[in-house]
Amino acid sequence: MEFQLDRSHAKPLYRQLADQMIDRIRSGSLPPGTRLPPVRDLAADLGLTRLTVHNAYSELQASGWVEAFVGRGTFVAHQPVPLIEAPERQAHHDDPPWLSQGMLADMMRLGLQPDIISFAQAVPAVETFPVRELSRSIQTALRDPAALSYGPTQGELPLREAVATMVLDRNVVVSPDNVVITTGAQQGVGLVLRAFVRQGDVVLVEEPTYLGLIERATAQGIRLIGVPVDEHGMRVDMLPQLLRDYRPRLIYTVPTYHNPTGVSMSQERQQQLLQLANDHEVLILEDDVYGLLGYDGPVPLPLKASDTNGQVIYLSSFSKILTPGLRLGYLIAAEQHLAPLLAAKRVADLHCSPLLQRALADYLQRGHLSSHLRTVRYMYRERRNAMEQALQRYCPPEVRWRTPSGGLCFWVTLPPGLNATEVYTEGIERGIGLTVGSVFFPQPPRMAYLRICFAAQPPEQIDAGMAILGDLLHDHLRRRDILAARACRETQPLM
Ligand SMILES: Cc1ncc(COP(=O)(O)O)c(C=O)c1O
Structure with missing residues (x-):
């Protein structure tokens, strides 16, 4: 077996080995039932210590990718062990x-x-829906018949510009080029899972978490591992162990006015979470649909406001602050994450309604929000x-x-x-x-x-x-x- 191991890389060798084996198991080149080489043989082949190979095998076993039988050896698992009692x-x-x-x-x-x-x-509340202003904005948008045609997958530029201006209130500074308009935040969740997570992968979530994420992930065969929540949000102190044990593809979090518990993640925990995600090279999906709905004192800033290297994909929508019936939301992602997200959006529904996007952009440009x-x-x-x-x-x-x-x-x-x-x-x-x-x-x-x-x-x-x-x-x-x-x-x- 050939592996590309880099001794100068910050990632330990046993983890590089385990990750590459997981890739092969996922791709099918190590099918279920395959016997892995004995620790001693693989260590000799790769010029590694036996302890390194042993640690890699232990990691694979702990996360359910392989099964070890005393006296017989280690085999690729037939059915990756379900880690949750799915609904x-x-x-x-x-x-x-x-x-x-x-x-x-x-x-x-x-x-x-x-x-x-x-x-x-x-x-x-239905009675807050801005019916008059929106009907005026829809009339304005309809003056251009292109509002009734197909449009760009990423979303109408005026709406992406308005979103980039709006998120400045959350201390998020982005270009409209990094904004993708989605059919509500729910589609944003789905696009991120489609683009970056595969069947059998693990996603860490707060426990409890948003039901729409649980349903979406379960439909895709994604394994969810819960991280408990206390009055300061996700128990970030539990992450190092979970990151080691489960090698998640993604951490999904609602750090501000969390649904369903209502708590917000402390600044200290936010910084720890960002650091851990960077160290383990795990993406974070930050769902901020309630971020503009604070009632007492200063509103906590989102993780995205401190994200210096594009580790956080930010998600929000107009459903909670304005009206859910527009079904308009948005993702903000670093350039390297845009192509898979746009491909997922194209496959899902080509793009959101140009009419409603233009009308909403007009509403926002008029300063009604x-x-x-x-x-x-x-x-x-x-x-x-x-x-x-x-x-x-x-x-x-x-x-x-x-x-x-x-x-x-x-x-x-x-x-x-x-x-x-x-x-x-x-x-x-x-x-x-x-x-x-x-x-x-x-x-x-x-x-x-x-x-x-x-x-x-x-x-x-x-x-x-x-x-x-x-x-x-x-x-x-x-x-x-x-x-x-x-x-x-x-x-x-x-x-
Ligand atoms: C945390 C969270 N994310 C996403 C959504 C879905 O929002 P949308 O209506 O924009 O799809 C909800 C709705 O309840 C939610 O609570």
């Missing part, structure tokens, strides 16, 4: 594997039911406060949450013994829509959570909805305690 395990057998309990569809349906007060979807943002931030701060007060007023004290300083949702931890799916189902019966927290985890969580979105409901509805939730949770706790007491009595020894 398909929990779904019905006839469901396609990417249907994670149908929750995304459920969330969208709940938002459309007139008799349900829905807190299920992270959506902006800043006053719109002022209005929605004010409104959502009030709604966030209404939700905080209602949770305090109605929920049993055992229920825990953290008030988010931005974004669109509360993340609520239920007391032990409560079942979030039962609460969700009963919630619908009583007229409220919630989201079960487990759908945001690549692996089933140990605790029960609910995500409750506040922006789409006025304060009175928030109060009415949380009163229903409070009643429901009190009922569930009573039932839990009765069952626990009965179980206790039944296990008392008879004297």
Whole structure:
């Protein structure tokens, strides 16, 4: 076996060897079942120490690429070991594997039911949609019939220019040449996964994470490994080990007003994350769809603002700040990453609607966005406060949450013994829509959570909805305690 090993490279030799073996396993030149040469023989062939080859084999084994059998040797694994309990395990057998309990569809349906007060979807308030300004901008765009023709895959130049100006507010300085317009941020996620991640590859994600990413990655056969989140965002201290063990292709993160937990990554962790990604040559996909929706004090800057060598692909959209129905978002990527992204975009849908892109560019050029943002931030701060007060007023004290300083949702931890799916189902019966927290985890969580979105409901509805939730949770706790007491009595020894 021939390998290109570079002793002067910063990457250790065992890792170079393991990486090249992974490439061969992926390409099929080392098919499943192939016996790898014994450590001693390969070390002699390559002029390496046995320890180096042994370490490479251990890495491959730990990440599921090979299997070792005492006395027989090391073999390429037949089925790379699934590292996560993918949602398909929990779904019905006839469901396609990417249907994670149908929750995304459920969330969208709940938002459309007139008799349900829905807190299920992270959506902006319909009454803020700038209908008048957008219809004027659409009329303006229609003066040029080219708005109804095909357009450039990368996106209309005036919109890319407007995006480059807009992200200056997030301290991101880019040329319009580095902007790719996408069909919402969801397509941006898909394009990055298509362009840079292959089936069987590992992507590190916050745990919990955005459901659309879990569904998209699972559909592509990508393995997700979760990194826990605390009040300062992703537990970056756990990354060195995970990077070593799993050699991920990508780290996906929502560092600012994270969906679903609402937390933001501290500056210190951001710097550590960037350093680790650079050291391990791993791309970061930073999803900043909530970055302009901060309600208290200074808004944390994105990772992209400190990215000096193009390690971060930045993603955002107009869905949360303006209207999701335009389905317009954008990626910002270094030049070396553009070609694969544009190829993926072309294959997906050629390009976004030139009419809507031009209309949005006109809206942005007229300077409407800043006053719109002022209005929605004010409104959502009030709604966030209404939700905080209602949770305090109605929920049993055992229920825990953290008030988010931005974004669109509360993340609520239920007391032990409560079942979030039962609460969700009963919630619908009583007229409220919630989201079960487990759908945001690549692996089933140990605790029960609910995500409750506040922006789409006025304060009175928030109060009415949380009163229903409070009643429901009190009922569930009573039932839990009765069952626990009965179980206790039944296990008392008879004297
Ligand atoms: C973190 C995150 N990324 C991406 C999206 C998708 O956004 P879009 O509607 O722009 O596709 C969402 C929507 O909920 C989200 O929460």
